[in-house]
Amino acid sequence: MTTSTDRAHGALHRTLSFWGALGLSVALLGPSMAVNINPQAPAKHVGRAVPLVFLISTAAVLLVAYAFIRLCQHFAHAGSVYGLVSATLGPRTGFLAGWLLLGTYLAFTVTTLSGSALFLTTFAQDVGLWAHPDWLIPAGIAVLLLVLLATRPAALATKVLLGVEIVTMLLILAISVIVVIRLSGPGTPGGHSLTASVFTLDSRTPISGVFFAMTFGFLSFAGFEAAATLGEETVNPRRAIPRALLGTVLLGGLFFVFVTATESMGFGTGSRGTTAFIGSSSLMGDLARTFLNGWSGHLVTLGAGISAFGSALACAVGAARLLFAMSRDGFTGRKLGTTREHDGVPLRATTAVLVAVVLIIGTLRLAATSSITDIFFWTGTIGSLALLVAYLLCLTGAIRFLFFTRPRRARLWEICIPTAGGILVTYTLITNIYPIPDAPYNTFPYVVLAWTALGITYAIHNRSRGRSATIR
Numbered sequence: 001m002t003t004s005t006d007r008a009h010g011a012l013h014r015t016l017s018f019w020g021a022l023g024l025s026v027a028l029l030g031p032s033m034a035v036n037i038n039p040q041a042p043a044k045h046v047g048r049a050v051p052l053v054f055l056i057s058t059a060a061v062l063l064v065a066y067a068f069i070r071l072c073q074h075f076a077h078a079g080s081v082y083g084l085v086s087a088t089l090g091p092r093t094g095f096l097a098g099w100l101l102l103g104t105y106l107a108f109t110v111t112t113l114s115g116s117a118l119f120l121t122t123f124a125q126d127v128g129l130w131a132h133p134d135w136l137i138p139a140g141i142a143v144l145l146l147v148l149l150a151t152r153p154a155a156l157a158t159k160v161l162l163g164v165e166i167v168t169m170l171l172i173l174a175i176s177v178i179v180v181i182r183l184s185g186p187g188t189p190g191g192h193s194l195t196a197s198v199f200t201l202d203s204r205t206p207i208s209g210v211f212f213a214m215t216f217g218f219l220s221f222a223g224f225e226a227a228a229t230l231g232e233e234t235v236n237p238r239r240a241i242p243r244a245l246l247g248t249v250l251l252g253g254l255f256f257v258f259v260t261a262t263e264s265m266g267f268g269t270g271s272r273g274t275t276a277f278i279g280s281s282s283l284m285g286d287l288a289r290t291f292l293n294g295w296s297g298h299l300v301t302l303g304a305g306i307s308a309f310g311s312a313l314a315c316a317v318g319a320a321r322l323l324f325a326m327s328r329d330g331f332t333g334r335k336l337g338t339t340r341e342h343d344g345v346p347l348r349a350t351t352a353v354l355v356a357v358v359l360i361i362g363t364l365r366l367a368a369t370s371s372i373t374d375i376f377f378w379t380g381t382i383g384s385l386a387l388l389v390a391y392l393l394c395l396t397g398a399i400r401f402l403f404f405t406r407p408r409r410a411r412l413w414e415i416c417i418p419t420a421g422g423i424l425v426t427y428t429l430i431t432n433i434y435p436i437p438d439a440p441y442n443t444f445p446y447v448v449l450a451w452t453a454l455g456i457t458y459a460i461h462n463r464s465r466g467r468s469a470t471i472r
Contacts, residue, residue, distance in 0.1 A: 014235050021227040021234050021244035023159065029252050030311030032168035033115050034220040035259045036282050036304040041377060042213035043278050046205055048269040050277075051198045051261040053210060057217025058253030060428075061224060063421030064391050065249045067398035068225050069242040070410060074401075076237035079325030080228040080318070081394045088397030092459040095331050097397075098322055099455030100390040103448075105319035107383030108222060109357045110364075112312035114376040116142050119305030121372070122281050127298055135372040136365070142309050143358060150316045150350050153343045164310045168303035169255060172284050175300065176262040179291045183265055189290050190268050198264040211431040218428065219384045220256055224248045226314055229321040233344070263287060281373075316357070320350040331462055381441060385432060385448045388425050395422045 077083025086094025117139040124130040227244040267277040282301045289297030324346035328337030402410040
């Protein structure tokens with residue numbers, strides 16, 4: 001039973017509007033960061049057809065989003081998939097889903113902090129401020145800012161996140177339009193032109209390569225579900241949260257497909273262009289320098305760095321809400337399930353998340369690699385794989401709740417939507433295991449498997465296993 005003390009010290013405050021929920025999800029996506037650094041990895045597998053990967057990924061994520069949207073029309077919970085899966089498949093399975101999402105958000109906080117440090121060091125080098133910057137310095141500054149903002153009410157953080165992201169996205173869109181206009185005329189840099197070939201595969205590219213590349217497509221969309229963690233902080237959540245989820249996916253999908261198509265055509269669709277594309281540390285920054293002028297490219301790189309920090313903040317906020325929700329229900333230490341009384345911030349859960357992030361970064365730097373790019377892609381891939389498993393659990397829960405309980409809550413033909421989403425997610429997971437990818441990516445499924453096994457073991461032996469999640 002939840003005591004009155006638990007309720008008094010475990011209540012989040014409903015202060016957010018639809019725009020606040022949308023802001024967290026869009027910021028966690030970090031579209032401005034994603035289009036600058038995520039497409040390089042898919043290009044290694046599909047060449048010029050990166051926009052095709054993002055188009056398919058958009059369709060796949062919409063199928064997954066259906067499950068979240070439908071369930072959030074019935075449940076409002078700070079634990080996102082933890083609460084949704086607990087309500088549909090039971091508390092143990094719900095804890096496992098939440099555990100996987102917590103691992104995802106922790107990994108993605110490191111990923112996005114790494115992306116921020118990478119862009120900011122690139123900016124410092126490009127403008128001549130610092131010849132040989134050490135990425136640990138901007139990363140350390142970002143962590144300090146993260147502590148400052150993540151421990152404040154979510155309303156403040158989401159306003160900052162949405163404002164920064166919109167400005168940077170508008171800048172990138174403006175540059176993309178200029179690049180498209182120039183590509184449609186004569187005398188373009190490199191002799192490149194507009195072409196629909198960016199939406200077709202080279203004859204030598206296997207279909208499995210597309211699905212392996214989709215891991216990075218899911219990485220770019222990962223976090224669209226972040227608004228679901230604000231179910232207890234949003235006014236009229238059963239209406240606002242589903243709208244925020246759908247809006248995030250549609251906005252992100254249109255942005256990703258258009259901008260990556262511009263990038264692929266701007267760099268060139270031949271082997272030389274693909275090589276330059278893969279080697280770029282800031283795709284839109286390099287395009288802006290080529291098609292406009294140097295300072296426009298520098299502004300894009302700086303904006304991408306700020307966007308990446310916004311995404312890191314959104315990840316930390318989402319992870320803290322998730323840890324708070326699981327702790328409140330007795331799955332982890334009860335003290336992590338309390339909030340600061342005057343503003344409803346889950347301070348202890350937030351502190352635990354931030355400490356874990358610092359430890360992960362420090363361990364990777366000392367024991368694994370000094371490359372910030374490696375840390376970005378390694379943690380991003382691990383987080384994406386864990387996220388896909390959490391998505392499968394949510395899809396399964398949605399199918400059971402909507403179509404196989406009484407009363408049935410959706411038209412029967414709609415079962416095709418989450419089923420198709422589950423098939424795509426499953427196939428994407430399989431292609432990351434077989435054929436066995438190159439090292440170190442061949443070890444990442446085992447990392448996720450170990451994290452999953454730890455969650456299963458804890459769920460089985462936890463004394464609170466009979467309790468249900470606190471569904472609002």
